[in-house]
Amino acid sequence: MDESQQAAIAAVASKVTYTGASTATVSWMISSEWGVVCGILVGVIGLLVNWYYKAKQDRREQAAHDRRMTGK
Structure with missing residues (x-):
């Protein structure tokens, strides 16, 4: 599932x-x-579905941030 689909579900x-x-x-x-x-x-x-997809979004954003900070 791509990011836009997950945002729509949320x-x-x-x-x-x-x-x-x-x-x-x-x-x-x-x-x-x-x-x-x-x-x-x-x-x-x-509420539970919203929480699940928001948590996934937070993990993706944190991973992207970590990649930017380490330069990889």
């Missing part, structure tokens, strides 16, 4: 996190227990 994961949180909030306001559970699950899944 962007989508961020939006999924917000969607899940919004769904949980709206469901809580209308007292829908299943909606709250689904919203929380979607939010957590989005």
